[in-house]
Amino acid sequence: HSWLECTNYDASSTSNQEYWSAAACTGYARCGSYQQSHGFGIDTGFDYRPLLHNKPCQCSKDSPNAYSASAPMATYVPGQKVCLAYPAKNHVAAPCTNQYIPDTGVRIFRTQHPASNLTGDDPALHSWPVEYKHLNGPHQNGVVDYKGFQHCPKFCEDKGRALCSMCFNLEKDIAPGVYTFQWEWDFNSANDVYTSCWEARQFTMLTTHRRKSVIVQQMADIIQSQAMPEADNEHWWDARVKIIQEWLRANPLRIGVPEDGTIETIMQQISRGDKYVHVRVKAWNHIVTELQGIPGVCEKFATAEASPELPIELPPEKQELLQIPEDNNCDQSEQTISPLPLNTNEDPQESNVQPVSPFRGKLRPNKAKTLHHDSNPPPELQLSNQETKPKPISQMSMMERQQEWLRKKAEKAAAEKLRQQQEAEKELTFQPSLIKKQIPTKPVIEAEKAPSPPRLTRLKSAGRQRKQSSNTTKTAPATSKSSSRSLLDTVKAELAASTQPSTQLEPSSTPSITTPIIPTTSTTDPTIAYVSKALEAINNTAIISSTTPLTTASRKIGDDFHYDTTSSDTKGRYQLQDPTLFDLTSMYRKKDKYARCDGVALQMGRREDTHQEQLIAMAGALRHKVLFVLGGPGAGKGTQCAKIVAEYGFVHLSAGDLLRAERASGSENGDMIDRMIREGAIVPVKVTLDLLRKAMVDSGRDLFLIDGFPRNYDNLQGWNDEMTDVDVAGVLFYDCPEDEMEKRLLERGKTSGRTDDNIDAIRKRFTTYHESTMPIIEHFAEQNKVFHILAISTPDEVFEETKKAIEPIVQTHLVETTQRLLNAVFNNDWATYVVT
Ligand SMILES: Nc1ncnc2c1ncn2[C@@H]1O[C@H](COP(=O)(O)OP(=O)(O)O)[C@@H](O)[C@H]1O
Ligand SMILES: O=c1ccn([C@@H]2O[C@H](COP(=O)(O)OP(=O)(O)O)[C@@H](O)[C@H]2O)c(=O)[nH]1
Structure with missing residues (x-):
């Protein structure tokens, strides 16, 4: 019969609606890995009849196989149109079958509140508190309508494995967290039920928070x-x-x-x-x-x-x-x-x-x-x-x-x-x-005698294992290491325990390493004292105002903590080395492409530890930050953004590029966008904002350059209404005379292929810029948020000016994120992204 193969399927294009595309699937049903490895629609016993087994779902959410790197849990954005994909398995009324194929309907459910952890029972059949209406419309028996379950447009090409899909709309105000969903297909009757269950994480970004x-x-x-x-x-x-x-x-x-x-x-x-x-x-x-x-x-x-x-x-x-x-x-x-x-x-x-x-x-x-x-x-x-x-x-x-x-x-x-x-x-x-x-039954010191903990896996991120560092120094540990050792072992033990299935915590199985140990914290604990001191130093560091130019590249934070933007290719690095505590402890800015996380990492370990045994805790920014990049057409916004990305790692989102890509995708707005661009007019904000929002979410990152937006009051208003969860760090304003811009654009037009790099469109764009965009720049200038950069000299010279604006922002971002991570360490809050 059938089952859900994909719980987050990109059904926005006709071809994805007609034929299964593995690339379009970013979320899987529970325990979907085995099915996924066999291929869409292949029978592996993944169909499940809850009434025969007295359990609403085939596998439980705390099953070790629930999700894997190849079949991950879905992530949804509030308000998203969620699409699900499943194989037809011959059950569609069509010219190649008959109009009376049984199908009593599909229902989609979810749990009321996000789960605190991924354990526990699922609601019983038909007692799920929230129900969604799918958007296929109900199938009518006796009619070939491809509706409901039967929305499988290419069914007759491959009756067994043809792709079917259905979508539903998530609530816009759904609270973040992980929810459980259930897809229920009633085949011959309401007593002939097939279910698939899955979890989806609701993305926290860009939802409206109250103060x-x-x-x-x-x-x-x-x-x-x-x-x-x-x-x-x-x-x-x-x-x-x-x-x-x-x-x-x-x-x-x-x-x-x-x-x-x-x-x-x-x-x-x-x-x-x-x-x-x-x-x-x-x-x-x-x-x-x-x-x-x-x-x-x-x-x-x-x-x-x-x-x-x-x-x-x-x-x-x-x-x-x-x-x-x-x-x-x-x-x-x-x-x-x-x-x-x-x-x-x-x-x-x-x-x-x-x-x-x-x-x-x-x-x-x-x-x-x-x-x-x-x-x-x-x-x-x-x-x-x-x-x-x-x-x-x-x-x-x-x-x-x-x-x-x-x-x-x-x-x-x-x-x-x-x-x-x-x-x-x-x-x-x-x-x-x-x-x-759980409380230790042994003194903390015993953790040292315990065998090496099982390899620790990431929390909150999939598990690429770090390579063992061959050049890790293995000299004798420094003095007073027992406190750092105990903290490290404690944290490791706690992590190890938290990665064990809960059944292993039953009294009958008591391997010492799974016994989590709560550090006996006191003010005399040197590790805590050290972190506390680092925190104090950072708290006492005035966060540089975004309008203050940075005079020196290197700054001191407190007596022992040093921030140096030029120290290494990691750009920013807080040296938190204190040989009396840790042999290797540093906090540095880090981009983790795999986890799609930008942030600050803290490395903790002893010299004798291998790289794998060292702990790396990582914190990303809490709020997303953007820097608007404005200026006339041809002022060099895109050119400077490319340099900023290369040097500082922001995500560059050009509103113009996004609109051009949308136009090229054959979207229903394509013609309208095309007209507006040729006329040098500004596209309605909803269209641009939707594209920006999607690109931000897709990037999974937190520092953005938004190039060529907001261009008028409509844009600004839309941004202020929708993006309440994003901080505007400032505006880079590239100021260039019109004749220079015109010269550049005509030159660019020789190779750009852009429909608006011709003299008529350029003149119209200049008018729009003066009438609509300049007032926006002035608006931000009144709030002291504008970095005014003369953009007449060479690109490299302009970039030197750009750096002066960017560095305080990056530095502030680093200080804030570091503060968060230190707080996490201080509070022993290892829910912060942790890897070994
Ligand atoms: N400082 C500069 N001096 C001379 N030419 C430049 C400078 N900055 C950019 N350009 C060129 O001008 C053209 C427009 O620059 P671009 O970055 O695309 O501008 P915008 O994004 O503001 O429209 C490009 O062909 C680019 O190579
Ligand atoms: O927020 C935006 C950004 C761009 N555009 C359109 O896209 C064109 C090109 O903008 P882009 O920033 O790519 O180029 P620039 O004019 O700065 O060279 C503009 O003239 C507008 O028609 C828009 O409508 N809204």
């Missing part, structure tokens, strides 16, 4: 809200979940969030509440318990701007559910908050839900208050809390926050130790399922 301060405020509101929901009010739950997810999205580094399973527990409770309506109040109480006391909930993490209030998407009659108490005080530690009353009507399957201890919060000092309604926490939990009242987080400096964080971490480690002791005494059999909640 962080608003999200933070809403988090504070929902945590403090004591309003009782109506029992069956789904909106109450969904609105809260949405805010939490938005908060998580706005704080991807989890700054301020303890790494003790808090996030995992929250996500677990969300999926529990999604599944069972009647446990939502209880689940919500767990979530609130987790959230209380996290500084990031209330603190305006990052540099959230003062912002206008944005409406929460709740109908007015429900607004009171999220109302802020009059004396709203963001400092959670000052408050005693009563959770919502518990609903005793717990779900019958709750005992099957993996262990979320309702008592978890009790054992953690900063959460104790929420569960101990008397104001005296148990003496063993008081720790250093008896000291003077701490400053509210919002008034602390970055360093104070870090120290506070360290203090809390130390407190938590002590409380955790206590908990272990108590549990051991009581012989409790509590078996946490979450890696980060």
Whole structure:
């Protein structure tokens, strides 16, 4: 019968709709690798009848074969028209068969919220919470209409393996994360069901974010809200979940969030509440318990701007559910908050839900208050809390926050130790399922004696293995290496554990290396102190304003940290070498073509480690940055962009080139674009923006030169409305006299083949430039964002001027990204892209 071969198929051209093109497929169904290696439509047993097996999907999402480099998981963009491809397998009503071929219809489903990890059960058949309508229209029995499942235009050429496809529209506001989808084809009847399941990651870029301060405020509101929901009010739950997810999205580094399973527990409770309506109040109480006391909930993490209030998407009659108490005080530690009353009507399957201890919060000092309604926490939990009242987080400096964080971490480690002791005494059999909640049963030092960890694979990126470096120095390690060693081993062990299937974490299998080890962090840990110092140095570095010209190529950051743009062919490099800690530690700018990630990498290791054993953590930019490149036609924008790309590695997107390519692709807009270009007029912004957006997403990178855009107010407006998630770092304005531009364009016209490099079109373009584009340049100039570059001299001389504008931008970008990576190291947040 049939199955989905492709979960992200480019069906935009007729030929791709008619014939299978492997190149057009960028996403596969779960466990699709075997099928993919045999070829489209070949029978390998990939068709699956859930009613015969009592499982909604053929293989589970945590199967080791779920996705592979050759059959990867799909990535969707919010609002995308998603197309799926599958083989006809003879089931199409057509002249070469008959009009009564059975086909009862196709349905497409997905899970409600993104998964916190790729484990766990799929929703049962027909209980998926979200359903999409495919765009083929329903097939009518008795009619040869090639609709529904039967959209297989070349069916009669190869009845078995002909390509069929169907598309559906994703929501524009879908939250980022990984969702599970199911394609269900009912063949002879609604009881003769075939399914394919797959995951797709929703791309985070270019979705509209609300301002962080608003999200933070809403988090504070929902945590403090004591309003009782109506029992069956789904909106109450969904609105809260949405805010939490938005908060998580706005704080991807989890700054301020303890790494003790808090996030995992929250996500677990969300999926529990999604599944069972009647446990939502209880689940919500767990979530609130987790959230209380996290500084990031209330603190305006990052540099959230003062912002206008944005409406929460709740109908007015429900607004009171999220109302802020009059004396709203963001400092959670000052408050005693009563959770919502518990609903005793717990779900019958709750005992099957993996262990979320309702008592978890009790054992953690900063959460104790929420569960101990008397104001005296148990003496063993008081720790250093008896000291003077701490400053509210919002008034602390970055360093104070870090120290506070360290203090809390130390407190938590002590409380955790206590908990272990108590549990051991009581012989409790509590078996946490979450890696980060596991506690070492051996001293950290034992990790050194453990055999080499299994080869670590990338997190968040497919696994090309790095080549072993033959010239790695293998001399004796430097002094005081045990702390760096323990940190490194700890991180490696944790990584190793996190790459093991969860079943290996059962008590019966306890290979020492899979036992994740939580570092016993304290302020005296030299590694943490070192990273903290690096952070401090970088925090104290004034980020260079984009309008300040760079006077020297080399700058000092603090006493020990040095940034040098000329040091090597890696361009920017932070030397973080401290021989007392690591033999090899450096942070450098890195482009990883395979992972399609631009960013900063931190290399950690010891001399005796092979390159493969060294850890490389990598962080890309959080927000995408663009530099607009404007100037008259022929001013030399394209010429300079090529040089910038060669020197600094931006992605160059020429709006004119994209439009010309679109025209050549035979698109429905082709004629209109052609007319506009010949006339020197400006194409409607929607067309240009769609092309820019797609090119940005496809590049997977984060620093862009946008050449020849925005050219008028319509362009600017469209950009401001749509690209709220992208920062405009500045405008490179190439200023060249008209007669010089005309001369250049006529010269270019001899070989360019462009339909607008002739004197009539050139003159029209000059008019458009003066009337429409100059006001845009002036608009940016008023915001101090324009780098004015005279473009009359030779290309190389113009480039010397260009560099002066670019370098501060690149440097700022590096400093910001480095700061993120150091924060990740400091917070032990190895979810940051990590490779060995
Ligand atoms: N500084 C320069 N001096 C002389 N010719 C130049 C200079 N910069 C570019 N050119 C030439 O002028 C023409 C137009 O340059 P191009 O980069 O395509 O401009 P734009 O992208 O602004 O239309 C090209 O043929 C290019 O080789
Ligand atoms: O955002 C844009 C960029 C370009 N164009 C069209 O594409 C032509 C060529 O632009 P390009 O930037 O390639 O060339 P330039 O005129 O700068 O040499 C312009 O005259 C416009 O007709 C447009 O409509 N919108």
